[in-house]
Structures are given as C-alpha cells and as structure tokens.
Amino acid sequence: MKYKLIADIAKSLLLARWKQTLVAAVGVTFSITMFITLLSFMSGLNDMLDGLILNRTPHIRLYKDIKPNAQQPIALANKKDTTYNFIHSVKPKRERVELFNSASIMRALQQDTRVLGVAPKIATQIFYNVGAMNITGVINGIDIDAESRLFYFKDYVVAGNYMDLKNVPNSIILGKGVADKLMLNLGDMIQVTTTKGEQVPLKVVGYFQSGLLDIDKAQSYCSIATTQKLLGEPNNYITDLQIKLKDVALAPPLAKEMQAKFGVDAIDVQTANAQFETGSSIRSLISYAVGITLLIVAGFGIYNILNMMIYEKMDSIAILKATGFSGSDVHAIFISIALSIGIVGGAGGLLFGLGLSSIIDQIPFNTSSLPTIKTYPIIYNPTFYIIASIFSIVTTYFAGFFPSRKASKIDPVIIIRGK
C-alpha cells in the first residue's frame, strides 16, 4: 500500500518532467549500449587473436627434449654424501627424439576423463628443392582426423580438400608461403630432401594458411604414415603428442603429472604462450574501464536532473512532509525516480547493445591472414549483459542517493515560512 503510494508519487513527478527524464534515461541507454557493444566486440577480437595461436596450440604437448641426462655416471660411482661432483661441459648423448611407448601413452590418455583428445604428430626438418636451391622447412606428420577435430585443421586449409592428405598416398599440404615461393599449383609434384639425404617426390593436394606468415613460409603437412616413410622410421615413430583438455585451466598441474607419470617432457599452453593471456586481460580491462566511465558520466546526468527536480519541487516536498510523509518516504520517492530512470534506460541499453553488436557482427571483415573470419568478431556473452544491468542500477542508485538525501532533509518549516 505504502510502496504503491510512493511509486505513484514518483511516477507523477517523473512524468511532470518527462523530457528531462527522457534525456537522463537516454544517457543511461547510450552508455549501456556502448558498454555492451564494446565488451562484445573486444572479447570477440580477443578470442579471435587468441584463437589465431591458441586454437592451433595443444593444451599440453608431450615430447622428448634433447638435453644432457640429469643422472651422470659419476654420481653412481661416487655415492658418498660428503662429496659433490662438478662436471664441466656436459653434452647430451645421441638419443632418439621419438617418444617411447607412444602407443600405450595414447591409450592411457584416451581413457583419462579430463582429456578431450590426443593427436599424435611427427615434426621433422626437411628441404624443399627448387631448381638448384634448397629451402629449409618443417614437415608436420599429423593424424588428419584428430587434428581436424581438436585443432580445426580444415579451417586453415584454404585450397584443396584436407581429406586428400589421408586418401592420396605421398601427398602434402603446403604452407601458402611455401607454395607461393615455389610457384606450385594443386596437383603438382614437389621434391623434398630429408635430413638423412633422401629425396622424395610428394604431390601437392592443398594449401595451408595459419595467418602467421613465418609459419606459412616454412611449414607443410603430411599424414603420419607418409612422414614415417619419409624418415625411414617404423610406424610407431611419434615425436609429439598433442593433448587437448576439457578445461584448459588444468593444463599446468596436469602437465607436471604427465611428465612424472610417462617419463617424458611436457609443456602446458599457459607456460608456452604467456603473452596472449596478458594481452587479452589488458584489452578486457580497457573496455571495462571505458564502459564504466560512460556509466559514471550518465550517473552525473541523473544526479543533475534529480537535483534540479528537487529544487523545483521544494514546495511539494515540504507539504508532503508537513502532511505526514517522513524523511525516509521522501528519500524513497526520489530513489525510485532515480532507479526507474536506471532500469528503463538500462533495459533499453541492453536491447540497443544487442542490436548494435549484431549489426557489427554483419559487417564484412576480410583479411588474408585470417581465412576463417568473414565478419567482425562479436561474442554474445550473457555475463556482459548481467554486469551492465547491475552497473546501470548501482550507478543510478548512487546518482540518486545524494539528491534524495538532500530532499529527505528539507525542513518544511523553512520553506513554508519563506513564502
């Protein structure tokens, strides 16, 4: 009953100055719209840039590092606690770079519920032969199905069919940079020389473009079987296991666990690509800061309008108090005015924000380095909308708080006597 009365009075005061009210609400709408659009666009951009590297990066990579053995023979010979052995110029011994027991490691990983999938890989140095010149490059032997499923391989194949890599024997998907340099077309044959000196002809079935020029200029892809043949290795030869997890945040502890469990080297994505995390968080920070600034400016608008309203309605406030409305009733009336401006303006802002971001989502955005992106990237994240609505209510509440307190403290005697 009482709330209804207060809401009723607030509504009448609002409608009495509806133009000013509208301007205040539009201010909130505008800032919420910009807040949402900015955040959606910024995080879209963040995701796109992160995806550029991180989509292609395993959460954990298992490999065998070439390094000197931590257990040197002298340590076995001289086990006394009182001695300490200094060895200078320790070198790694000749070791194979393949992962031992890769098949059983893969089986164990596939049964692990935290693991989304595993893709085996062989990375090897080769030379591309062009006339008399040899260009250095890297061939990645991949499991096409797993690579496509986990690392979006097919999104980056810009010409040809990625499945041909599996179906056509001795085939290769060239990096776009390599193909341009060697002037090779689909269906052409390319000669590559392995590190062991063997020369092998491969058929070009596609181009690959990651968006990172340095990678595209050097890397090419073959199937695992082709690569093993190229290297003259048996079909259990695998140099890397790329693991994708269900929760990327678990990567650092899991990498340690796997390192200990399988006796291989493991590196997690956070350690390998720390700079991306930093970039993303700073970009988000900037967009939040801009959005909040906009809201605070809108808050000042509401503050001004309420202050003016209170000066204009001094008499009305005085008579309300004289006829039995307490200070807290008057406070509630003006707070409800501020909050309704905030809620109406904020709701409008959410709608316009959604609209504006979906318009941006339609604007074509073509860049040669990002073959999968066709329009400006936008993320529709409910969290942004929740934050925006909370913020619009909180700012308008505070903008209304001080004028309302002033109104509640108006002494009716002074006003009534002043006439």
Add this chain to the structure above:
Amino acid sequence: MSAIVLEAKHINKSFHDPITIPVLKDISFQLRESEFVSIIGKSGCGKSTLLYILSTMDTDFEGELLINNQSVVGETDAALALIRNQHIGFVFQFHYLLNEFSVLKNVMLPGLKLGQYSAAEVEHRAYEKLRILGIEKEALKKPNQLSGGQKQRVAIARALINDPLLIMGDEPTGNLDKKNSAIVFDIFKELAASYKQTLLIVTHDNEFAANTQRIIEMEDGKIIN
C-alpha cells in the same frame, strides 16, 4: 469537561544565528476538544514559530509538548510524521497543492499515506470532504485550474481527510480577498460548530479572531492574554 487535545508546558525557543535571540518565552497553554482558538499578535511576535513547534515540524525547542496526552519531545522523524499525518491537519497561507495530481488525489494523499482505509474508501471520503466544502465539482481538475479561494478550500479538505484531532492554520486567509476570506472563515466556523472540529488558527486579522471562541494574544514571545 472535554478532553485536552494539545498541551504546551513552558515552551522556550531561541534563534542562535547570528546571536542568541529568545523568540518564545515560557509558553504554556491547553487546547481542548472542539475549541476554536485563534492566536493573534504583531508580526515577529513568535506566533508562527509557536505554531510550527505545536505542529511537531520544528523540534528545536525547550519545554514539553503533549498531543493527545502523549509527549512528542524526543520522538523520531518517522514517529512525528505519523503524528502529523494522523492527528494534525494543516492549512497554510499558501495552498501548497501538488500540480502533478488532481484535486481529488491531492486530498487523498495524506489518507493514502496513513493507510487506515482502502484506496476506494479514501477516495469516497475525499469526495465527501470536497462536498462539505462545496467544491466536489472540481475534483478531477488540476489545482492550477482553480481560483485562489477554491485552492484554499481544497487545502482545507486535505487537512480534514484523516479526521484529525486538530486543524492548524497559519494565516489561512492571508492570501485571499475579502469574499474568499469570508468563505474560508465560514467553513472553519461550520467545522467547529457542526463537526466539533478543534481549530487553532494563527492570524493577524483581528476581525477574523474576534469571531473565534477564544483568542490567545502574543507579544514579544509571551502570551499576554
């Protein structure tokens, strides 16, 4: 002997800015039910100040004030607001109607605030009060469409809506011409006579005062008669 509606005991008040000036000195009096009392005195003698203290709007005084045999000294803002709402009706020199609301709604507001009756009942009662004052035809108009005398009558209707123990007026006819003053005075008289309404009116119109049942005359912050 009828009940005491309002009792002031040794009320003193001073203004402290810029120097301490006593405005009210040891004011004591009683107001009984259905009395029609006027307070007269020259400008600056403290009669309005006294009225605002009696109305509980001004709490900065020394002494004791009982309304309906309850002391109001030291009560909270909300409690005093309730006392004003329930027991005191106001008529000021200026009408102080809210232009955002219709005449009817203006009259209803204190009633809705009290919440003793349902909204429909308050509306019915508001119509009744407007009819007593002869302005029920204007009920749905906005206050700024009414004449000065009509506005003042609406203000009286608003003061009556919660059937207060006491109606206080601060120069209620001060802004009105002779004809309208007479109308407003007749209304007060009618209220006192037919409805046994207690009235306490501050005025400097001696003619007005002469027609009331009892006159309290003030001079230099004291009651002299």
